[in-house]
Amino acid sequence: MTISQSPSQTIGPMYGYSLYADWMDRSVDPAAPAAQLIRGVVLDGDGEPIAYPDALVEVWHGEQFTRGRTDPFGRWHVWMRKPDTGLTLPDGTALAPYLHVTVWARGLMKQAETRLYFPDETEANGRDPILGLVEPDRRPTLIAVRQPDGSLRFDIRLQGARETVFFEF
């Protein structure tokens, strides 16, 4: 027998003092050579930022788990290490390095799940079986953009013209 999941409800705006602390924005010392700053904005269907306190972004890969909270301009950031190459699915299919991204927000009834891919992995991204499920013209929403300061920009558009690709599984 299968029981369905308890229904999800919005995170609301008041989670901050429970779920968020400033140290959660990093899984690595920002001064470490491998530290990668990832930053972006969370936007609604009108292109307006989903500003503090309304959005929380969780990023994880393996043992790395971070949370970024949007500021009054809808900007969020985390510091992480890029995952190793050589990742595979249980059946051995090669995967491009990625970070799993979960978005929570006031007004978002349940989490929106997406994946961040790295712009310097063109070849691996081209063979990735999950990117391969996405229409080519929407794939760019999943690939972070290298900034002149070395950070990676990953904007999340919950709705609208360039809506980020979201997954279910």
Added chain:
Amino acid sequence: MSHTVTPKVDANPPYFYPEYIISRKRGPLQPLIQLPRGWFRTMPGPAFGHIPVQPADSDLTIGHDGPPQGQRIVLSGRVLDSDGRGVPDALVEIWQANASGRYVDHADPGLMPLDPNFTGAGRCISDSLGNYQFTTIRPAAYAGPKGTMFRPAHIHFSLFGRTLSERLITQCYFDGDPLIDHDPIVKAIPDQRGRQRLIAKFDADTTPLTSGGETSALAYQWDIVLRGSGATPMDR
């Protein structure tokens, strides 16, 4: 690779529910990309080991100079998977308003008074059978902007289970609260049975055991079902 054959069951509200006005512009409208089932049901979920959990974190009525205002409750239940088996070692985090409807969070509009003896954030790890328990107070309902209905009394719950599909954020309501039927966030759940799944039931059998003396508390019972299956590996 072994695929767990699980029928797609989804009691979740849709992303877009116009009556809950803020949802109109915030939920994806494009179809979600369906990943083959089995790819991620088996992947260990986020590591949360760096979030410190102490036994006292499950009692929200202690740790201050005195007891909090409000009706004390013991809220307990089981964290279950989609096969009805207990999920051990789940991280359960809660946050709630105080007995006047005020959150400690900086984002609270601050219309209602703080209680110096209540913070309203707790956490625990489910035991080997999936049991969890919190001692707290029943939060008050609180008003939204003028012209909107009060929100029913509720406690926010965040859960991390064993796999990525066992991540859930939801809210727990209380049996008999007339506001539940008027709440657009609850009503967004498409099915009445689904709404009932979020309502904690008064536990008349246990309350005598939690009654008596200054720690007297009403007992409430609420089980939470995560989406994962016990058929998936549990190593993390």
